[in-house]
Amino acid sequence: MPHVMTVLGPVDPSVLGFTLPHEHTQIALWQIPGRYDYWELTRDEPVILDELRLFREAGGTALADLTLPGVGRDPVWLAAIARASGLHVVMGGGWYRNPYYPPEARIDRRMTDELAEELVAEATVGVGETGVRIGILGEIGTDKPWVSPAEERVFRAVARASRRTGLAISTHAAQSPVGALQMDILEEEGVDPGRVVIGHSDSYPRLDHYLGLLRRGASIEFDFLGMAFEPTERHGEARVVDLLLELLARGYGDRILLSQDVCHNSQLRRYEGNGYTYLQTAFLPRLRERGVSEADVARLTVENPRRLLTIA
Ligand SMILES: [Zn+2]
Numbered sequence: 476m477p478h479v480m481t482v483l484g485p486v487d488p489s490v491l492g493f494t495l496p497h498e499h500t501q502i503a504l505w506q507i508p509g510r511y512d513y514w515e516l517t518r519d520e521p522v523i524l525d526e527l528r529l530f531r532e533a534g535g536t537a538l539a540d541l542t543l544p545g546v547g548r549d550p551v552w553l554a555a556i557a558r559a560s561g562l563h564v565v566m567g568g569g570w571y572r573n574p575y576y577p578p579e580a581r582i583d584r585r586m587t588d589e590l591a592e593e594l595v596a597e598a599t600v601g602v603g604e605t606g607v608r609i610g611i612l613g614e615i616g617t618d619k620p621w622v623s624p625a626e627e628r629v630f631r632a633v634a635r636a637s638r639r640t641g642l643a644i645s646t647h648a649a650q651s652p653v654g655a656l657q658m659d660i661l662e663e664e665g666v667d668p669g670r671v672v673i674g675h676s677d678s679y680p681r682l683d684h685y686l687g688l689l690r691r692g693a694s695i696e697f698d699f700l701g702m703a704f705e706p707t708e709r710h711g712e713a714r715v716v717d718l719l720l721e722l723l724a725r726g727y728g729d730r731i732l733l734s735q736d737v738c739h740n741s742q743l744r745r746y747e748g749n750g751y752t753y754l755q756t757a758f759l760p761r762l763r764e765r766g767v768s769e770a771d772v773a774r775l776t777v778e779n780p781r782r783l784l785t786i787a
Pocket residue numbers: 497498499541614736738
């Protein structure tokens with residue numbers, strides 16, 4: 476039976492309404508060598524639950540938390556968050572990007588198939604002793620505009636796990652056309668491109684790049700929406716909206732996903748950020764003003780993420 480694998484078990488895909496396909500409910504990104512800031516979305520249950528309540532009140536029903544081992548993934552935390560928030564929460568699996576690979580994953584020492592085997596086990600049995608299963612592979616990243624040897628191994632392992640489990644793959648491809656290289660590897664491994672989402676596409680707003688990925692059958696994800704860390708993010712939305720409208724006009728509405736990638740405390744409403752509700756409160760109204768139909772809004776925010784998370 477087709478289903479969505481949430482942290483509380485499988486559910487019928489039809490229960491997923493408005494869904495955020497790329498978020499975090501806690502993540503720490505500062506603990507690697509050479510990083511001296513304290514970038515994190517603090518693991519603070521009452522604060523996060525309050526933010527998620529606002530998302531639910533605005534019509535949200537589900538989210539995928541793509542925090543991976545090495546930056547704080549915790550199945551028990553996610554199960555508690557899902558229970559307390561009433562949201563359907565899907566947990567990601569795999570490894571993030573080279574500087575964040577946890578030493579215990581031994582990415583450089585294990586063969587690709589062994590890594591794939593671990594992911595298949597997480598999809599079928601669960602993570603460790605928790606019994607909590609992953610429902611998507613991601614976010615699987617490249618740290619730079621190229622693919623490191625270890626990252627290539629991870630991409631191949633993830634591809635093989637996707638082929639065996641049917642799980643979709645969601646990538647981290649920031650500020651460069653590296654998503655095309657990620658696709659090269661996934662295609663070479665025989666992954667169904669319909670199960671691939673190239674993430675952070677809005678951080679590289681180029682129509683040709685988008686069309687290249689879409690023509691290969693992948694989906695693209697605008698998931699930095701509402702971010703305001705960089706000037707390009709603070710002032711770049713008009714261009715992203717123009718590109719999105721162009722892609723809708725060209726008939727690609729079924730291959731675009733939207734999210735906000737909340738990964739820092741400053742993004743929370745409590746701290747004057749947009750929280751998990753930027754799409755509902757700001758971005759979608761802007762699309763509607765530009766003439767985007769309710770059918771297209773539903774495609775972008777309900778149908779596409781549901782299809783992505785549905786395991787055949
Ligand atoms: Zn992310």
